[in-house]
Amino acid sequence: MVSKRSLWVGALVLIILTSAVNYALIYAGYSLFGRVIPMPGRAPSGMDARTWGDLGTVYQYVKAHYVEEVPDEQLVEGALAGLLAGTGDPYSTYLPPDVWRAFNEQVISGDYTGIGVSVEQKDGYPVIITPFANSPAARAGLRPGDYIIAVEGENIEGIPLDVVVKKIIGPEGTQVRLTISRPGQSKPFDLTLTRSRVTIERVFAKMVDGNIGYIQVSGFTADTGVEFERKLGALLAKNPVGLIVDLRYNSGGELNSGISVGEQLIPSGPVVNIVGRDGKQRTYGSGRTKVRVPMAVLINEFSASAAEIVAAAIKDSGQATLIGTTTFGKGSIQQLIALGQNRGIKLTVQRYYSPLMKTVDRVGVAPDIEVERDPDESLVNMADEDNRILHRAIEVLRGR
Helix, strand or coil, rough: CCCHHHHHCCCCCCCCCCCCCCCCCCCCCCECCCCCEECCCCCCCCCCCCHHHHHHHHHHHHHHHCCCCCCCHHHHHHHHHHHHHHCCCCEEEEHHHHHHHHHHHHHHHHEEEEEEEEEEEECCCCEEECCCCCHHHHHHHHCCCCCCEECCCCCCCCCCHHHHHHHCCCCCEEEEEEEEEECCCCCCEEEEEEEEECCCEEEEEEEEECCCEEEEECCEEECEEEHHHHHHHHHHHHCCCCEEEECCCCCCEEEHHHHHHHHCCCCCCCCCCEEECCCCCCCCCCCCCCCCCCEEECCCCCCCHHHHHHHHHHHHHHEEEEECCCCCCCCEEEEEEEECCEEEEEEEEEEEEEECCCCCCCCCCCEEEEEECCCCCCCCCCCCCCCHHHHHHHHCCCCC
16 A cells, blocks of 8 residues: 555656546646656657658648748647647647646646636537636636637637637636537527636535535645645534535546545545556555544536546445436546646546546446436535535435
8 A cells, every 4th residue: 555645746747637628717627636747858769760750841841831931839839739639549638838837827726817617628619617606707607518619709619628728818807708509598699708816715614404514625736635634624523413525516636635535535445546557556545534424425427537536435435425426437647747938748647446446437436326416506506505416415414
């Protein structure tokens, strides 16, 4: 057993992503990471001179004969994106400078400038997973499941998500016009949002239904594990008769924080197993829960990455009842690599499995009790006691 403190993520940045690139415009969703590592200073072995020569030949033809002048930087970015696309893996992707800066800003601090939604690519368009509380997106009435089909009147069907993100991000106080297609509505509609600084409260706790503890984790930044421990301790000090842990719309975050939260919810044993290219299995985490009351864990189809690691550990341990809908189902791990010039890549390097070596990839974590979400549910109103899934959890903990 390898403890959390001996994780080798000091050398790697591990990122679990659910779509080719998931952002909260900018929010880097569905991710697990440690710290950025630099790109090696030489080309990797295995590339012969002819291959590199072909790349150079194409470059020379473009520079000499393409109908318009193309800046070198644009050609390099296109080549980097194309090289990663050549893996056939939608989760290995290039992060251009604007996206790289915003990505690192958000995952390290939890704050960023944007419109305040997490998105994934689906059916050729970005689809909104979560509008964050007190964000421009929430104030404009955006909902989970809304599709962004145009930016400033330009149709974005089939455009890579990192390119779309570059169109949407911008300085604080500036505006962006989005065209939204909402399931159940016959016609798309336009919304103009003013970009602002967004601060996401990663851990939120309160008492519900009188004497049941409720703690919500919306994502994992560097201090989420510590914050979760503090707020969980405060709830348990009130002697609740039950505990609800809400992982809905949680799209991932920092690896150690995810493992820490998992450890605090299971009584003993590992939290996650990771298998790399060498085929070796590495086991991380060991349960240390202080929860001694009945527990329910809430999940949905937008729970992914680190949230799925926690949910899978809970399910394998039998420590709680899982309520909601099956999670997203993403079981691969990406490494974040700095290229210099304020840009980088994400590259799939490993896969993860539950403590009992079950995969979540493409299957997710199924609930013990299935309850469909409210049509208008989001991170903004999911903690209301009349919320369908939360209400069912209260009933379960009360034995009804």
